[in-house]
Amino acid sequence: MSSDTVDDAGVYLLDEESALVFTTDFFTPVVDDARDFGRIAAANAVSDVYAMGGSPLIGVNIVCFPDGDLPPELLAEILLGSREKMDEAGAAVVGGHSVSDRELKFGLAVIGKVAPERLVRNSGAAEGDVLVLTKPIGTGVMTTALKNEALDPEGLARVTAVMSELNRSASAAMVEAAADAATDVTGFGLLGHAVGMAKAGGVTLELDVASVPLIEGAMDAISAGYRAGGLFSNQHYYRKFTKVKSRADALLLELLNDPQTSGGLLVALPEDRVEVFAAAYAEAGGERYWRIGRVLPRGEKPVVLV
Amino acid sequence: MSSDTVDDAGVYLLDEESALVFTTDFFTPVVDDARDFGRIAAANAVSDVYAMGGSPLIGVNIVCFPDGDLPPELLAEILLGSREKMDEAGAAVVGGHSVSDRELKFGLAVIGKVAPERLVRNSGAAEGDVLVLTKPIGTGVMTTALKNEALDPEGLARVTAVMSELNRSASAAMVEAAADAATDVTGFGLLGHAVGMAKAGGVTLELDVASVPLIEGAMDAISAGYRAGGLFSNQHYYRKFTKVKSRADALLLELLNDPQTSGGLLVALPEDRVEVFAAAYAEAGGERYWRIGRVLPRGEKPVVLV
Numbered sequence: 001m002s003s004d005t006v007d008d009a010g011v012y013l014l015d016e017e018s019a020l021v022f023t024t025d026f027f028t029p030v031v032d033d034a035r036d037f038g039r040i041a042a043a044n045a046v047s048d049v050y051a052m053g054g055s056p057l058i059g060v061n062i063v064c065f066p067d068g069d070l071p072p073e074l075l076a077e078i079l080l081g082s083r084e085k086m087d088e089a090g091a092a093v094v095g096g097h098s099v100s101d102r103e104l105k106f107g108l109a110v111i112g113k114v115a116p117e118r119l120v121r122n123s124g125a126a127e128g129d130v131l132v133l134t135k136p137i138g139t140g141v142m143t144t145a146l147k148n149e150a151l152d153p154e155g156l157a158r159v160t161a162v163m164s165e166l167n168r169s170a171s172a173a174m175v176e177a178a179a180d181a182a183t184d185v186t187g188f189g190l191l192g193h194a195v196g197m198a199k200a201g202g203v204t205l206e207l208d209v210a211s212v213p214l215i216e217g218a219m220d221a222i223s224a225g226y227r228a229g230g231l232f233s234n235q236h237y238y239r240k241f242t243k244v245k246s247r248a249d250a251l252l253l254e255l256l257n258d259p260q261t262s263g264g265l266l267v268a269l270p271e272d273r274v275e276v277f278a279a280a281y282a283e284a285g286g287e288r289y290w291r292i293g294r295v296l297p298r299g300e301k302p303v304v305l306v
Numbered sequence: 307m308s309s310d311t312v313d314d315a316g317v318y319l320l321d322e323e324s325a326l327v328f329t330t331d332f333f334t335p336v337v338d339d340a341r342d343f344g345r346i347a348a349a350n351a352v353s354d355v356y357a358m359g360g361s362p363l364i365g366v367n368i369v370c371f372p373d374g375d376l377p378p379e380l381l382a383e384i385l386l387g388s389r390e391k392m393d394e395a396g397a398a399v400v401g402g403h404s405v406s407d408r409e410l411k412f413g414l415a416v417i418g419k420v421a422p423e424r425l426v427r428n429s430g431a432a433e434g435d436v437l438v439l440t441k442p443i444g445t446g447v448m449t450t451a452l453k454n455e456a457l458d459p460e461g462l463a464r465v466t467a468v469m470s471e472l473n474r475s476a477s478a479a480m481v482e483a484a485a486d487a488a489t490d491v492t493g494f495g496l497l498g499h500a501v502g503m504a505k506a507g508g509v510t511l512e513l514d515v516a517s518v519p520l521i522e523g524a525m526d527a528i529s530a531g532y533r534a535g536g537l538f539s540n541q542h543y544y545r546k547f548t549k550v551k552s553r554a555d556a557l558l559l560e561l562l563n564d565p566q567t568s569g570g571l572l573v574a575l576p577e578d579r580v581e582v583f584a585a586a587y588a589e590a591g592g593e594r595y596w597r598i599g600r601v602l603p604r605g606e607k608p609v610v611l612v
Contacts, residue, residue, distance in 0.1 A: 009400075009401070010366060012364045023366070094317070095328075102408060105405060105407075107403075113320075
């Protein structure tokens with residue numbers, strides 16, 4: 001239940017042909033626009049299902065709302081954004097639960113379905129696999145800049161687009177390519193989720209720092225000193241699991257610990273299936289992905305940065 | 307999504323033989339003991355599944371926790387209580403989501419399974435049906451008395467026992483008796499949920515006020531002036547749907563609006579199946595139920611109190 005152990009969804013085998021994936025996530029607003037927040041929260045909530053190769057079926061809204069302080073229209077906008085994104089994901093919203101709270105929080109509990117033989121866990125990364133990432137990072141520093149009114153409209157549009165994007169195409173592609181392992185990149189940052197995948201698989205992940213994609217504006221945000229609180233705790237926690245051989249810029253290394261909201265999928269798959277992945281990804285409407293490293297036999301540390 | 311429309315769980319048909327029931331509920335502590343709070347929250351969360359005739363399969367914890375202000379051991383106790391109750395319900399807890407929050411809140415999102423032909427909705431109440439209630443009411447006034455340090459230990463033990471009790475036996479019995487309709491009695495109070503059942507079924511529910519069971523101590527609590535905030539809003543909202551012919555004590559009438567936490571099932575079933583219900587309920591370990599009224603053709607108001 002603690003944040004250390006729960007980043008993937010729970011799985012329940014219904015019968016030989018189908019399993020349920022069950023996940024929940026909710027948080028305080030990361031952007032000011034209510035409808036965008038709803039979209040982002042929904043994209044984020046279904047992401048755990050996609051990370052396991054499943055399809056979202058149904059969601060229920062989870063709402064903490066300051067009834068007296070905020071207009072009900074704002075909640076209506078959030079729910080509208082959420083529903084739009086759930087529609088796009090092909091999932092139904094079947095209700096929800098609302099509590100009165102001092103601080104607005106929103107998210108969903110989501111059920112997905114997956115055929116057991118298509119289930120992708122975070123534990124299967126194998127020596128020789130290539131590591132692929134499907135979204136650039138930097139949402140934490142950029143939304144922190146936004147909170148401090150230090151993000152320009154173009155930067156806001158870019159980070160909003162990244163966070164609102166479903167991981168559906170990436171999920172379809174990795175299932176098609178029979179990927180060995182996957183995880184979605186969220187609160188623990190790229191490095192933290194890489195450590196999780198390495199430990200679960202008993203391997204070492206080598207990340208080529210220079211090839212890690214950044215959202216345009218992320219480097220400016222961290223250069224200007226905008227860091228989410230979670231960046232520091234990730235840094236503190238994952239340092240001992242990481243060997244740094246890279247001579248990359250210190251700020252770039254820090255960004256590996258930036259907590260992501262609705263980040264992309266980190267996928268491990270054999271070199272000879274990357275082409276299948278790429279073709280399936282494009283076919284499903286995916287636009288960009290990056291090769292950011294490879295899987296080594298378990299070495300001194302779970303992750304090595306080169 | 308509003309509190310007006312969502313008291314039952316969402317249902318999703320998987321195939322001809324099985325449907326999923328999906329529900330979520332969480333709230334601030336109703337008792338001081340952390341483990342009891344966990345038990346109550348879990349019993350309450352699975353109640354929606356039982357109300358539809360289903361079996362809880364899996365749950366995920368939903369935690370809002372003031373990290374700095376409360377010791378982590380307290381959260382551990384809550385989770386332990388929740389897991390005990392989920393074990394009793396035969397459901398697995400497969401993770402959860404935790405956010406830092408100023409005010410402690412806990413609950414679960416729960417998936418249940420139900421065979422479509424056994425699904426009991428709140429809309430099927432038919433003229434001539436008997437109304438049965440499986441738990442006494444009064445949890446709102448008694449927990450309000452508790453918050454004001456005006457509930458004696460025996461009263462606390464009684465209300466805790468009522469709120470921690472699973473609706474499993476009641477659910478099994480109503481399915482066995484092929485009940486026409488059911489709902490669990492929660493935040494809208496007995497009257498509010500009766501109105502919901504009446505409106506959904508296009509009938510009028512006649513409640514015999516004198517036969518409505520009260521938790522011992524509930525009348526003392528309301529006499530002493532302890533009322534939950536929700537009691538007033540329920541009173542205000544459901545007044546227009548209710549015809550009062552009863553000459554019962556005003557306080558007793560007020561208690562029909564008392565918001566319940568983890569209340570019992572209100573079940574509508576044909577007179578000639580009450581014996582089947584009673585036998586199945588006892589067989590499943592149920593101890594008490596009360597006949598509290600009957601279903602009439604739709605009259606002037608959805609509910610009439612006699």
